[in-house]
Amino acid sequence: MSLVLENTEKKFDVYSIRDDFPILKKTVNGNPLVYIDNAATTQKPKAVIDSHIDYYLNHNANIHRGVHQLGNESTEAYEASREKVKNFINAPESREIIFTRGATESINLVTSTYGRRNIGEGDEIIVSTMEHHANIVPWQILCGEKNSVLRVIPIDDNGEIIMDEYAKLLNDKTKFVSVTHVSNTLGTINPVKEIIELAHKRNIPVLIDGAQAVPHLKVDVQELGCDFYVFSGHKMFGPTGIGVLYGKAGLLEAMPPYQAGGDMISSVSFEKTTFNEIPNKFEAGTPNIAGAIGLGISIDYLNKIDFNRLHKHEKELLDYTTAKLTEIPGLRIIGTAKNKASVISFIVDGVNALDMGIMLDTMGIAVRTGQHCTEPLMTRFGISGTARVSFALYNTMEEAEIFVNGLRKTLNLLK
């Protein structure tokens, strides 16, 4: 019945979208909040917030255990959410969806299980220069343990991966490729499909870090062909502390468990323990049930958004702001790739990024400053940090204008 009543018409109206996000009505230092730090985390629609309250008010019970009514309700909602994630990224099967704490934990799960089992001495792992620390350090730890080698794909001055150099890095020793879909610092949308295809020609598995992609792009893991895809709920309008690891069933089945505890076992005796099937094998202990359900609600929310129009809207914000920033003397945009998400990093001659961030905050404008957990990328560009604006679906052209004017005022004070 609900299927018949469901409104499947997709829409996009930024002002009605804003009404769905209560926090956007807040004022900061007497000014209306202009939240343009969405690459760090996004705000939550009321439906996601309400789902937390509803879960604890009406359904809370541990999952996969209780024979009682509440246990069944929470299990059903949790598993329904897994199904929603599966559909959201078009995974073949819902058992290929593992709930984690976030993209970071998803990557650590892969390095600790697949990595430890399959990567050995002298083997090579490829990442790119623009990776977030979360897609560098877990691999480095693995390399340290196994005496393997981390190889890095260089980028050009626009912040684009140099594909020829990538092709050259692939060799018989390459055992894994792990690359970000969208750069959190530069906004670059990487040609991940080509990256995956080149690796697969040599049967090398590929992990794609989709943390910055899912709030902006329609992701189809089957079309991409990736072996693993990871993302965080909180960057796609869902709760914090919940994320996803998608992995091809065959790979996940062959991987040893990550953590051990309840729900991930099939039978335990002091002599021998056998492990549960996927996905439960990788979800030890009581998971973030409310978070997983909330993530499902954020997916419901995104499913109602017309992504073509969202893309057009974010492109307008990106193009307008980029053009206005380019007019400012001494300002340099870091990350000028042709294919970009609505993220702009910039530096200004003789002005510390932290100072810009503090001054903008006094005007109610929330941006991020610093290295954005991409220190090697900062080194590549020979800079110590940037200020970064990152737009999401609820940001308006008026806000972009407030930001540009606020920045001009800030620079007048600081220069």
Next chain:
Amino acid sequence: MTIEEIENEIVDEFSFFTDWTDKYQYIIELGDKLTGFPKDKMTDEYKIKGCQSSVWLVTKLADGKINFKADSDSTIVKGLIALLIRVLSGQKPDDIINAKLGFIDKLGLRQHLATTRSNGLGAMIKQMKMYALAYKTKLLEQQTN
């Protein structure tokens, strides 16, 4: 003047500003005015590293009182340092060690000290007190010798 008297003076000065932008504009002015840090001391030895800005700090003991000089790559942090120097420089080690620095709360600057990692300012206060403790020990040793 005692540390507390200087703190009160600063709180009075800031009471003229109603707007945060104005408060910071004043801090930026103070930062711009803070000069005279010896260029040859801008090395790692004197650096207090923060995630987003760095602070350099040197000290000198004269007549049982400590003089501080500092610099930063952030103008706002420099302005905040200028305030700290105004309060603590030229004071006796014991007074520095025991300074409550309540003016930071009264100015509403606590939020900026809380994010120690991002600006190194909290680390700077700690470092100033460490110097005071070291000088106090040194002075005591001199007395007993």
